[in-house]
Amino acid sequence: MSSYNFIERPRYTCALGGAIATVSALPQAIPILHAPPGCAGNFTWTQAGGAGLQVGGYCGGLSMPGSNVQEREVIFGGVERLEEQVRTTLEIMQGDIYVVLTSCVTEVIGDDIGSVVRPLQEQSVPIIFAETGGFRGNSYEGYELVLQSLFQNFVAKTDDKKTKSVNLWGITPFIDVFWRGNLYTLRKLLAKLGLTVNSFFTADDSVAAIRQAGSAALNIVVSEVFGLGAARLAEEIHGTPYIATQLPIGPSATDEFLRKVGAALHLEDSLVENLITQENKRYYSLLEPLADCFNDMDLQRYAVIVADTNYAIGLTRFLADDLGWLPEVVGITDILDEDQQDAITSRLAKLESGLTPELIFHTDGSIIAAAVQAHWAEHQSQAGKYANPLSPAFVIGSSLDRELAKELGAGHLSVSFPVANRAVLGRGYTGYRGSLTLIEDLIGTIIAGR
Secondary structure, eight states: OOOOOOOSSOSOOBHHHHHHHHHHHSTTEEEEEESOHHHHHHHHHHHHHHBTTOOOOSSOGGGOOBOOOOHHHHHHOSHHHHHHHHHHHHHHOOOSEEEEEEOHHHHHTTOOTHHHHHHHHHTTOOEEEEOOOGGGOBHHHHHHHHHHHHHHHTSOOOSOOEEEEEEEEOOOBTTBTTHHHHHHHHHHHHHTTTOEEEOSSSTTOOHHHHHTGGGEEEEEESOSSTTHHHHHHHHHHHOOOEEEOOOOBSHHHHHHHHHHHHHHHTOOHHHHHHHHHHHHHHHHHHHGGGHHHHHHTTOOOEEEEEEOHHHHHHHHHIIIIIIOOEEEEEEEOSOOOHHHHHHHHHHHTOOTTOOOOEEEEOSOHHHHHHHHHHHHHHHHHHOOTTOOOSOSEEEEEOGGGHHHHHHHTOEEEEOSSOBOSSOOSSOOOOHHHHHHHHHHHHHHHHHTTO
16 A cells, blocks of 8 residues: 655645745846746746735836746747747846746746857846746745846856945845845844945845845845855855844844844944944833733733744744743744754753753645644643643744644734734734734734734
8 A cells, every 4th residue: 555745734835936035125126937837827926825915016016027938838838939038028028137037837848048048148237047946945945046047147246245235134025924024124223333234135135235135245045044045155155254144033132143243243332332322221111001901811821833934933032032932832843954954953952941942844834733732731630639721822833734723723913924813014023013003913912812
C-alpha cells in the first residue's frame, strides 16, 4: 500500500509567487512573466486572498504582462515568444524598471532569458531578469532572488559611500501582510537618527534611489533568515557591510535594534539613547491608561504563536518581555536548516521573562496544530485540583489557525500569511508605535463581544 506525503495549510507559495509579489511592490515596476497563463492568475488570487485583500500594485495582479507559454513553446522553445512579449510591453507599458521572471516550465525547457534581456540592457533599457522557477523554493526564496538580481544587475557600482545612508530590507512584501506599515515605521524611526533610508518598497522609495543603493554605508536586514543572501552578495559586489536583526516589535526589541544600528554606523551614543528615551516615554505614556483595565479585567493570556521566523521571534519576545503574556507553544513554518533552528531555539531560550515556550519547526500547519493540542492535553492531564489549565488562551497565527483557536476555546488574531479575514492597508506592528497597534488589536479581539 502506497503512502503519500503532502502539506496541509501551506504558509507560502513557490519561488515565482514570492518573486511576483516582490516585483509588484517595487515602485513603478513591471513584472514580465515567462510562464504558462495559469501561474499569474493563481498567484494573483492567492496573494489577494492571503495578504489582507492586497493585490496588484503599479502593474501587478491581473495587469501583469506574460508570455502565456503553450504547448508549442514547450516543444520548440519560448524565446521568440518572450522576445515578442518584452517588445510589446516596452511599447505599451511605462515603467521605471522591468523584471522578467521565469517559471518551472520555461526553466525546464531551457529558455535562455539572458539572450533576450542583455541586448536591451546594452541599450540602457532598465530591465533585469531573475530565474525564479517555482521548484527553486518558496515565496521567501523568490524575494531573495529578486533582491540578488537587483544588486547584481541594476544597482550602480560606486566607491563613494554616504555615511548617513542605509538600505533596509528583510520584510517580504505581501507575504508579510503588514509589510507597508512595518517598513514605513522603521524607515521613519531611522530617519530620526539623521539617516537617509532606502527601503525599496514603500511609497517614499523610488527606482532612482534603488539604483544608488550601492552608495549606502550599511545594509540593515530586519530578519535573521530572509534577505541574508542578498546582503552577502551586496557586500561582495558593492563592499557594503550589513547587520541582521530580529524583526523589532515592542520597546525591548526596538531599543536593541536602534543600538545595533547606531553601533554599526558609529553614531554618537547620546543621539541613539536620547531617541530611545523619547520613544519609550511616549510609548509608556500611551500604554499607561490601559494598565488598570489590563489587571482588573485579567487580560493576560497563555499564547500560541504560529508564524514565519520573523514574526515567531518578534511576537514571542514582545508578548513575554513587554506585554506580560505567557507564550506556551511557538510553531515556526519556514523551511529551515538545523543550524537556523538551533539559532532560533537559543534566542527564544534567552527571554528576559525567563519563559521557555515549546518550539515546533514544521512546514505543515496541521502538524503544528496537532502538537499544540497535545501540549494543552498533556498539561491538562498533569493538572491537579488547583492547577491552572492554560486558560484563558490566545492564538496568534494566520487565518488557517482559527479552527485551532476554536478547539482550544481561545481568542484568535490573524497576523502571519495567509490573512484572509482582515483588510490591511498601512497597518504595521514594528517599532514602538506598531506594538501599541498590536496591543489594540489583541485586546480589542478579546473584548469585542462585550
